[in-house]
Amino acid sequence: MRALVMEQGEDGLAVAQITDIDAATLPEGDVTVAVDYSTLNYKDGLCLSPKGGGLVRTYPHVPGIDFAGTVEASDDPRFVAGDKVVLTGWRVGENRWGGYAQKARVKADWLVPLPAGLSPRDAMAVGTAGFTAMLAVMALEDHGLSPDKGPVLVTGAAGGVGSVATAILAHLGYEVAAVTGRPEQGDYLKSLGAATIVPREALNETVKRPLEAETWAGCVDAVGGEMLARVLGQMKYGASVSAVGLAGGAGLPASVVPFLLRGVNLLGIDSVMQPIENRKRAWARVAKDLPLDKLHGMVQNATLSDLPELGASILKGGVKGRVVVDVNA
Known part of the structure; x- marks a missing residue:
């Protein structure tokens, strides 16, 4: 599977590389998700920086604090193969491998079922x-x-x-x-x-x-x-x-x-450790109260290879609106 991997050089600074990695190297978790889309947030810009913005502790590292996709395998009865899910927060992409890869493995407690009316791309336009x-x-x-x-x-x-x-x-x-x-x-x-x-x-x-x-x-x-x-x-x-x-x-x-x-x-307002019920409430409100035409109008598309440049730009206030990353492009 393809992933954006941060590798630390001899000088102690990390550099992003697009590379193929074995899915067996994914961290332990209850659910494996085939990632459709991720996105770019300010924290992602920090994680993509040479020193990890004080967030990344170990290398190699796969950033990406958000992702949306389809459950590929699950050991938890709350999710079955084919379910559409979204993940934000829980330090994923910071101290745990995140969504800048074609697959992710996480705890079932961290996933929210994708609300009706939102596609995985819509969910990452929200992020x-x-x-x-x-x-x-x-x-x-x-x-x-x-x-x-x-x-x-x-x-x-x-x-x-x-x-x-x-x-x-x-x-x-x-x-x-x-x-x-x-x-x-x-x-x-x-x-x-x-x-x-x-x-x-x-x-x-x-x-x-x-x-x-x-x-x-x-x-x-x-x-x-x-x-x-x-x-x-x-x-x-x-x-x-x-x-x-x-x-x-x-x-x-x-x-x-x-x-x-x-x-x-x-x-x-903390989004990282929000309880699951409030997460579900917020995502249901997003599906109801965020006009999709307005959402689509604030989005720019990106691929994994665009992320190092975009990450540096968002730290300087140079990114308008939202960035949706197609990890399979």
Whole structure:
């Protein structure tokens, strides 16, 4: 079977190679999946980098934190040959071989049956980024967000998480304000349903005032850092922010004042270790609430050989929307 394998050189740096490997070398697991598609997320870019982004511990390594395909063999009664499945998270592709290969072997507990209405390619157009976006929207709704409350901000909107969040929120009837540092992406974001485009420069500077005008009823934040600190001071009373990323830094130079005087909620969104029932709930919502025409419009196609270049690009913020990887091409 063909796979993208990261091999570590004598200098300690890893290099990607497309090569044939024996399926017998796959890690232990309950279920063997014939992979149809994988995708590219920020974490994949880290795993594809020469030092593994601090995520890869041992080499040789097959990256790919997501995949979708067909069960080939199963020792678990929950899955039988021919079942369509999707996997995201569980450290697959990080400390365990992942989806950048024609086959993968994993624990049955990590697999979700592919929801009706989604193809394996659709599922990887969603991937971890879109799955995380859906979790973020669900968390905001669980904390009281509804379309009548006012506009919802999406930061890093042209990225994978932001693109899917924008499309989902717009489809659900929310007024979406999309933040981007790439003005040329304005038309793209409006095609996903964004009502307004907010230049990154308008939010990426900290201010001395802990509170500003109450502006946003909710926020999906993929940036973190100074922008998140600024946004917290602009949230409406009782509003929530779903924090999904740290493209702008892991620090948070914020004040507690928005939490104390406006009851603002900061909701941490983890997609890696989500319980299986919430995974099923999120994937069912994706199938219901993410318009496939919008999803297809944010996708670029790739093969295994494209991944080293794309991996470097996504780390620099150079990838728009979602990337679907045909591992058999």
